Amino acid sequence: MTSKPPSPDRMTLRVYDTRSREKRKLTTLDDGKVRMYVCGITPYSPSHLGHARCYLAFDVVHRWLEASGFEVDYVQNFTDIDDKILDISDSEGVDYSVVANRNIDEYFEVMDAMNVLRADHYPRVTETITEIIEMVSTLVDKGHAYVGGDGVYFEIDTAPEKYGQLTGQTLEMVRAGAGGRVEKTGSGKRDHRDFALWKLAKPGEPSWESPWGAGRPGWHIECSAMSLKHFGEHFDIHGGGHDLRFPHHEAEIFQSECCTGREPVVGYWMHNGFVNVDGEKMSKSLGNFWTVRDTFEHHAPLALRYALLSVPYRNPIDLTPEFLEDATTHYDRLVEAYGASLSADGESGDDLAGASERFTAAMDDDFNTRAAMIEVQGVVASAAGSDVANWLEQYAGDALGLLPSSDEVMAGLAQADLARAEVAERVEALLAEREGARDSSDWARADEIRDELSSIGVIVEDGPDGPTWHLA
DSSP states (O other): OOOOOOOOOTTSOEEEETTTTEEEEOOOSSTTEEEEEEOOOOOSSOOBHHHHHHHHHHHHHHHHHHHTTOEEEEEEOBOOSOHHHHHHHHHHTSOHHHHHHHHHHHHHHHHHHTTOOOOSBOOBGGGOHHHHHHHHHHHHHTTSEEEETTEEEEOGGGSGGGTTTTTOSOHHHHGGGSTTOSOOOOTTOSSTTOEEEEEEOOTTSOOBOOTTOSEEEOHHHHHHHHHHHHHTTOEEEEEEEGGGIIIIIHHHHHHHHHHHOOSOSEEEEEEEOOEEETTEEOOGGGTOOOBHHHHHTTSOHHHHHHHHHSSOTTSOEEEOHHHHHHHHHHHHHHHHHHHHHHHOOSOOOSOHHHHHHHHHHHHHBTOOHHHHHHHHHHHHTTOOOHHHHHHHIIIIIIITOOOOOHHHHHHHHHHHHHHHHHHHHHHHHHHHHHHHHHHTTOHHHHHHHHHHHHHTTEEEEEETTEEEEEEO
């Protein structure tokens, strides 16, 4: 009997909220609808593994919310004007939009390859200037911002009770770890804690006219203006990387709540963990900085997706060669099992309903992909059957985004069968010779044969029933 996976119950979904520091049942402004804003990239260079971790995490949130019956309105921005973008455009002698657009295009290419669903809206800073100016004007009129000699600044002391709501710390305690993006003391500031809302343009810089002079937005005001433009004075989920809690997201709390007079503007703040490489935080200065496309040279895009989802999104993840190879092995087994199930007749007879319930419980517990993937691995190890293919399509495919299309899988299996057939006779002869060498304790010859098999892409696994082999 084919098991029918249970429908997720949106009344049981619990989400960890950074602001309250606890898991809370997801209760949305409008029943059955989720408004979700995730901070997007600043496109000054190709996307890196930190970007992949973030947008895969929120892709799974997007997928599971929809699987749970929610209608999701998903907004992800691009900060397409920024100091780093301007520095690169100057060094290359091109317009800033050339730099931004090529890296936005590259972002979509690598995210599409990893099966990241598109958001509903991708607003850009340069398309939101009117709304940003209006928001800054409101903050000035309400006494939360002031005009300095080089721009407009938010005055922290006008709402001191809002500080530290995501980090639980004071500005002085966290300045050193703020990623270098805390505004430094300048000629226009009254206090070192204040931050820029509008920067007056330097000679030759791109600029827009405003009541305070030609300039461009500060970093923090952009996301506040874009989220309020799309969602109004309240929305459900705001996401981003762990490093954005301070100063970016705390600045957003100041700006949005002081502008609207509403508290909270955001129902749930969600943050994904850091990416470490061999135990150290990924950074260009340490020489362990990997772009997504760099990683594709060694690992298939969906194998990388498998690796990044195998750790719960809030935890840091340590990418080592061994970890990535292990994820690739599990991913290959998943695809092979799915392909075998597509070709199989009948049903597996295994208790897929139990796996479905455990998978659903894991995902309802703050999107615990690690626990959910253990259920996938259990089904993969069980048996082939048409119901297994259906189960994998729904859970490993639709919910986790780990499966290629059935057409791609079948085409790949056919190609693999052809490649296996081409070398099978030679491999079997070498394996027989290897067994003879081992029986006669000719270990040197046995090792030579293994090396010869490896050179033609054959991996041998010795087991109690004798050796088995597959192509790498």
